[in-house]
Amino acid sequence: MTLESSPLLTDLYQLNMMQAYLDCGMTEEASFEFFARKLPSRRGFLMVAGLEQAIAFLEDLRFSTDEIDWLAGTGRFGKDFIDYLAALRFTGEVHAMPEGSVCFADEPMLRVTAPMPMAQLVETRLINIVHYQTLIASKAARMVLAAPGKMLVDFGLRRAHGAEAGLLAARASYIAGFAGSATLLANRRFGVPIYGTMAHSFVQAHDDESAAFADFAHARPDGLILLIDTFDTEAGAEKVVALAPKLRQRGIAVRGVRLDSGDLGAHAVAVRRILDAGGLEDTTIFASGGVDEDVLQDIAAAAAPIDGFGIGTALSVAPDAAALDCAYKLQEYAGIARRKRSEGKATWPGRKQVYRSYSPGEGMLGDVLTVDGDAQDGKPLLQPVMRGGRRLDPTPELDALRARAARELLRLPAPLRRLRRDFVYPVRVAPALRTLADEVDRRTGA
């Protein structure tokens, strides 16, 4: 059992509640929905990602014999419940927005409908899976919008929070429009294109920077990119110019240089001048080090001559808003709509659907949130993806998800494409949903 697929990767209270549901016969069908309660102040929209891993988790859900033995040995649970867990497979339905979709606060990205104990068990890991990739795709989409025409590459594995985050940041950012990742495993697992340059250590290990460039060029002649800021960026560029003719004699072109410190825009201007004066007009400039969407916007505004960017922590950790205020909430049990009314955390009850309207030019005009079955104008965004515990469609090609994401970004209202914070996309709550909320409150004594 791998870490990622272990059903023990959940909260203890899920099993406590499951035992209680079984003890009191509460095994009827429940619907839970996953949604963001509100968006971080620096996010005008979210981009859904992680559905594929969520479906795989549900399809593969089972306790191994070892895990069952361990659970039994804890003495916390009854034998009937342990037997139930040993036989447990996910048999429910899932509706979801496809990966690469744009969504907003209160809109369900995913709905699980299954017998109550089963739908409860999967809460923790489902949130864990969909939250992270949605967080990263949403952050990556901002960078893609801030750097039109530039090549963006994920450099974020090292400071990502653990192994799975590092791997999945590559996937989520590629869906959102990044060109690829430095993470080798993301290429093997998902086919994400990979990119790599060289590190300061390679230069430092040599006694001379020019010798380091030459050694690297001879060993890695294809797609050669040299890191030039280990000691002095402009001096590094001059060394590249001096070395280029010797490399050319051996058939090696310097495809690019990388800057990784200081004022990237200012260094790029100086380096571009040095390269051009040295006949290296075709050598591109790639920049990294503290790049985020704000830096990208500034560089775009200054028209600095940078062709591509490596983006690390700002992508894989999204430190300006490193978590979304999101939840997986019970919306219906045994055919009856439910909500909680906890202070500041009240939710819209019932199974819901989101309808989105577009202008004739396909621009997004606004959404309507309503109860499932209350048809509205526009396109319904939640689609069935699992039934009877099995996926309805094969795993989509990542490039198809990426194409959807690109279309979605094109359809965003202009202020959201410009990352403006003073624009709120209209999401209207339909009368049917307000009526249902009132009914639920009356029934539960509000």
Place this chain on the structure above:
Amino acid sequence: MTLESSPLLTDLYQLNMMQAYLDCGMTEEASFEFFARKLPSRRGFLMVAGLEQAIAFLEDLRFSTDEIDWLAGTGRFGKDFIDYLAALRFTGEVHAMPEGSVCFADEPMLRVTAPMPMAQLVETRLINIVHYQTLIASKAARMVLAAPGKMLVDFGLRRAHGAEAGLLAARASYIAGFAGSATLLANRRFGVPIYGTMAHSFVQAHDDESAAFADFAHARPDGLILLIDTFDTEAGAEKVVALAPKLRQRGIAVRGVRLDSGDLGAHAVAVRRILDAGGLEDTTIFASGGVDEDVLQDIAAAAAPIDGFGIGTALSVAPDAAALDCAYKLQEYAGIARRKRSEGKATWPGRKQVYRSYSPGEGMLGDVLTVDGDAQDGKPLLQPVMRGGRRLDPTPELDALRARAARELLRLPAPLRRLRRDFVYPVRVAPALRTLADEVDRRTGA
């Protein structure tokens, strides 16, 4: 090959550089050190964690046959290099500060000394492992200091960045002084004590809150904690009081109630009054929902009657400083000290040691950063932990690491214990290290 142990969980450039090192015969011994360049503004100290996973990663380092075949199939690498990778095992030395140690900017937490290509390969994943647990232990330590005598429990799995982060947040926070975690797998893998209450869904699935409390109590009578804020916190407390005598007849005690929304301190005062008036003086109050060290300090200052806290996102994501500015840098190659001088990122060269001085009462007085071998007063903090690729000591008990962390927190200067931001712990750079840096710069032409 699990995700966590795959050597493909690295940056492409590491393999590109390895190929180049081998091509030009640069396989002599290199020393890399992992350290934080500077602390986030809201961190006065760091707490080291993750060394055990780092050692396990190095001990188990190997490419599987599948991985070798895949690498060969990419066509990116030469046959000699592929053969080198197939045979690769980590044979180096590691020095490190033990887990639970307090450290500061520029101080190496870990040093790897190994043949250059080997030491280079492991950079990405070593940073990924040690960065995250250090980030979380450092954050958790702040919470422990802010809530003396309170029980703190990790609720952070769901919004942690992926599977490994969720699991290891439980480990790192337990080392730092948390009482335990809600994450079941953390109990199985590491023996971290687990805690669990109930969720709103359990209450919502019932038509009546009191019925939900009774059902849960009968199914889970031991250590019963009831969540009382689904509809109205004080009304929930009244229902607990009304139910308690009936439960008592069946031998069930309400051990605690949990609040999860609103002004936790104010609700706790009201709930405490209701419980006490109802004869439930022994029923504790547990609070969750948006708790971080600032909230804990406020609650402590107000002496609000809360006995313990569940802490989720603020712990497992550390959103106020979700990444550390840290690096794994080449400090010595082939017996010669190295540094980079990139703008704003210059590092201290050579293999280093940190000496810490204490007052007679064991309080921390200050550190000295110097070259390895330049003995200073105080206690040297970096100790050998691996030699010839094997660990020198067995895996430590988590409780021993936790005891060390508790001692370390006791020894912190008072302003750091109070989380004050206007105090900077003194770390002095020894003359020998300054002299070495000058020599390195002269040699590399600065």
